[in-house]
Amino acid sequence: MPELPEVEVIRRELEPLLKGKVFAEPALHMPSTIGHPNPDLFTASLPGRIIKNINRTGKYLMIKLDRGILTVHLRMTGNLLYVENSAFEKRFLRVSLPFIDCSALHYLDMRRFGRLWLTETEAELKEMVLKRIGPDILNDLCLEDFLELLSRRQRGRIKALLLDQGFAAGLGNIYTDECLYRSGIDPNRRVQDLKESEAEKLYQSILGVLDDGIKYGGTTFRDYRNARGALGDFQNRLAVYGRKDELCHCGAFIAKTKVAGRGTYYCPRCQK
Ligand SMILES: [Zn+2]
Structure with a gap:
């Protein structure tokens, strides 16, 4: 998708x-x-x-x-x-x-x-069309606004919140897993338990992962093509998504679980 x-x-x-x-x-x-x-x-x-x-x-x-x-x-x-x-x-x-x-x-x-x-x-x-759509997470959400929105949405798990397009628009299942991995946050964590330093790191990780995704032309798993019919390349650079039982750089095996009803990849050692 x-x-x-x-x-x-x-x-x-x-x-x-x-x-x-x-x-x-x-x-x-x-x-x-x-x-x-x-x-x-x-x-x-x-x-x-x-x-x-x-x-x-x-x-x-x-x-x-x-x-x-x-x-x-x-x-x-x-x-x-x-x-x-x-x-x-x-x-x-x-x-x-x-x-x-x-x-x-x-x-x-x-x-x-x-x-x-x-x-x-x-x-x-x-x-x-955009009635229930939140601000664009890459272009229309500064760190301050992100923290403010987060403080208003304390219930539930962080992965579910990031997938909620009414909270902020743009992330889907693949990039959410990558962002949580890069910020060292377990996808099952409750929003209310995140420290401010973790929330800040999450914000920076989101911008970084999305920028990388754009830089490498997006992720192609099944059907995605760019406007000229070419494939993306970011699927070869994913750290956790789709990599169950492969090795994380820390030496642990990447695990797969279910969060918010979605298949979720994470490193049990790097993500707390
Ligand atoms: Zn790891």
Whole structure:
């Protein structure tokens, strides 16, 4: 499942390619991909709109237009693929967004959970799409705010809190395990038991791990591809995720358990 770094890699690749592009008429191969009661309105409204820039909050990609905002969430297996020639066809193509210059942005999705929304204003975007989404954990949360939010959410386990997109947006199962490993915190720890020094280290670890994930092009396990169809490389640099029974640098074996209903990897010696 794409997390913040994978979506950010796509954002950085797409922005220079798409800036100034003018939409032609979209083709909805699976209309339920559009997060509106009336997908025909999406098809009718998009042509002629111009791409200004691309932003991101958590795992949501917001393509700002001269009028309105086109938002994409890839969910489990979604991909956005830029192609020079819109005649290009591929399996799992759900929505095709051609431009008037014959290039196109394709939305592909094996498992069909991803969504696209067209909203006219920031207020509508907030109401319709981002209602329960917290601040972006990489760009919109300083250490002070992070500690403040943490102090208000003392109940429960730290891993569950980090996965909660209403607390802060961007982390999923893979990067959460990596962040907790880098900060030396057991994923089962209760939030209320974290010392301030641990919370600070966690914050710095989150920024560091996400930056590394972006730097290495994201993590590819099954379906993730960047906007040019290439694989990420961070899967080869993961310290704990997916490495059960392999050796940690400390000499202990990495363990797997279940926290917050999710498979969780950690080092029993390094993480307290
Ligand atoms: Zn270790």
